[in-house]
Amino acid sequence: MKFKQLLNQKNMGILGAILGSTLFSMTLLPMAGIAESKPNPNLESNRGDRESTIAQFRTGPRDNLDRPVALLRSQNMPVEITLVNNTNDRITYQVIGDTDERLISEGGTATVRRIDIPVTVTFVRSSSAALLQVEPEVIGPGEIRLNLDETSRLDRDVTAMRIDETGEVYLY
CATH class of the missing domain: 1.20.5 (Single alpha-helices involved in coiled-coils or other helix-helix interfaces)
Known part of the structure; x- marks a missing residue:
């Protein structure tokens, strides 16, 4: 019922x-x-790294963010950093502790001189959703050129460069 x-x-x-x-x-x-x-091989936590308690994505060509991409021999002298904007967009950059935010126009170049290391330089395209690829090029003792190019690959996006006290150059 x-x-x-x-x-x-x-x-x-x-x-x-x-x-x-x-x-x-x-x-x-x-x-x-x-x-x-299915464990993701791109996550550090799946590899058993005890130092990494938070899973972080590793970034393609920059697999090891602790590995320097260049070595700048400065012989304990200030360095010179040239930024070359190869994009069709303005780029804002800042040498942390040395400059305020500055703009590089489309296709423009900017050079900062007499910068003591360690130093960090940050950069971002004016259309903040656009990605930026950075190719460092050591020109000579204490001189480095950063070629800033457009990219559509998230794993190549860079927003900062660091030169440590030994002259090793890192991209983040």
Whole structure:
């Protein structure tokens, strides 16, 4: 008798909603299990690094952010940094602790001289959603050129360069 009461027209919509949502939920459970069962090789936490407690994506060509991309021999002298804007966009840069924010126009060049190391330089395109690729080029003792180019690859996007006290150059 109770079963017949459940099947009346009034309760049919409620019963359909309950059964439908149950079936829908059951199809999602196996998908969630599959998605979690494959470890991502790009996450440091999957590699068992004890030093990294937070999973961080490694970035393609810059696989090891602790590896320098260049060595600038400055013989304990101030350095000269030239930024070459090869984009069709203005770039804002700042030598942290030495300059305020400055602009380089499209296709322009800027040089900062007599900069003591260690030093950090930050840069961003004026259309902030646009990505920036940086190719460092050591010109001579204490001189480095940063070629700033457009990229569509997120793994190549760079927003800062650091020269440490030994002259090693890092991109971040």
